[in-house]
Amino acid sequence: MNQQHGTMIRKTPLFLHQYRDVGCVTLVLVYVLIFVLGVFGNTTVIWIAGFKMKKTVNTICYLSLAISDLLFCSCLPFIIVTIVHKRWIFGLYMCKFVSFAGFMNMNSSIFLLVIISVDRCVMVAFPVWGQNNRTLKRVMIAVFLAWVTSTIISVTRLIVRDVTLSPREQVLKCGVRFSNSHTAIVVSRFVVGFVLPIVIISLCYSVIIIKVQTNRMTRCSKPFKVMTALIATFFISCLPYHVFTLTGIKFKGEIVQQGLKASVALVSLNSCLNPFLYAFMGRDFKNKCSSFLSRIENAFEDEEKS
Template sequence: MSSVTNSAYTETTDYDYENNYTNHSPESPVPTPESPALCTDVVCVLLATLNVIIMVLGLTGNGLVIWIAGFKIKKTVNTVWYLSLAVSDFLFCVFLPLHIVYTVKNEWVFELFMCKFASFIMILNMFSSIFLLVIISVDRCVVVMFPVWAQNKRSIRRALVIVLLAWIMSALLSLPAAIFRDLEHYDSKQVCYYNYTLNEEHVAVVVCKFIFGFVIPLLIIMFCYFMIIRKLKSNHMARSNKPFRVMTALIVAFFISWLPYHIFNLLETDLKYESVIPTGQRFGIALASTNSCMNPFLYAFMGKDFERKCYALLSKIESTFEEEARSTLRGTSITTSGDGKLSTTV
């Protein structure tokens, strides 16, 4: 029997090894006595293949965005937002091979530090991504509602400070993912798992991630959208809606990707759902991981001419950032029409 069976082994379910229950990590599967030495079942192969595809697309796509937004085009406030978002996704994809190896071998073959750090990076990606999307939404709302103030006060330096604060807050909220992570030898294999001493700790971590990583950001973004749409409809101000569609696509993609993860994490705190949690949470994590490779393609393919120009990924990403810059400049410049209304672009 494990030497720590008094702890709350809460991965996919709040069980301990004494009861011979399957014990999974929200980020990676954990071997069970019935598990084969290597990945052979359909679900395991599917998840491993999906993660490899996510890693390749994520590193390639986000690498292009970092190169374009960071080195190839003129820096603007908007490129700072999207560059930071790409860095977050790229960082996650860099460490994705650790989870792929874990999935294939059914064993954590790395050290305790990497067990903690890999989990920390995933949750850091979740918080930093949603915080950056909130920042983008609020920034767009400010440009529409207060164009004069935005033109005078929006600067790259302020944007960098805001991004730094977002990353610091994300890191602080991601610390429990590292603090409660531990290694244990079970059935002659090494397991990377969440070792909560009390079930209350587990509930607190799950609720904190759901509230700060989903609910509050969703409410802020919905409010920003309401204000933007109300302003646009009242003044008939939109000349180009591509930047607005890009922002919408990024946000919708994030919430669709991460919603199952939060649902199964919340179900994990209630043992009566034990039958659906293991498989559901594994696919929930896989779906959440896809968000790290989708953003570059959303930048490129949100144009009306997607069918004709889908092959021009590099130039489309660059044109998206350039249009963001042009639309913001137009949005912060006031033009007086015949009826005295302001003309702003989103």
């Protein structure tokens, strides 16, 4: 009995160790894939929207979205190396900056999607007013405000992130330094950076759907599909993260920690998907001879011609 019991004690840590190794390898492969696809796809979008196409309201929004995603993808090698070494080796400054860049990406993405949704809503509900008042200057101001707001919200990551010595592994870890204001920060970030934008986007969708149903002549099918795909992808990828961060306020178990790791990877995945959504939802998607670059450019043209 004692031998059996002892065997069980020895097997359990071995199983957990193997499980964690498999999880680490999987995370590394996922992050490497996101990095490669994200850098390639977002660089392509920046090149097309920034240098090959005429500056329009749509191209400015999607260019900003690609810059935000590329900024985050450039920080992924630090995360990959940390997973492999199972410790943080890049110092306090990079600990704060990588976290800041991740939250900047998430916040700026949702705020830019709000701008895109409001712009599409105005063009569908008030087409004449929209054509007369939808100027590059105004959209650039809106995009600038989105970046400023994202920066202000993300500054909290510079405050709460710290490099500490892990008591279990006795190695340096880059993590959150919990304080009395941690709950308030998490909840406010969830409300301002997720709930309110989703409510605004939902209202815009409601107006668009009602307008389309009452006016069959409204031309918004292709732009509406692109916008829907972008927003749905963001919502699906970011919701689990917010669920686990809110859950982590009260519970600190292993399930929550593993859930946070998986949800962060899911959020990261969103940063590489947008360029491929542009490509696959362009008007030449069914033409097998069309190139990846032309698909992205056609997606932007579809948006502008609507």
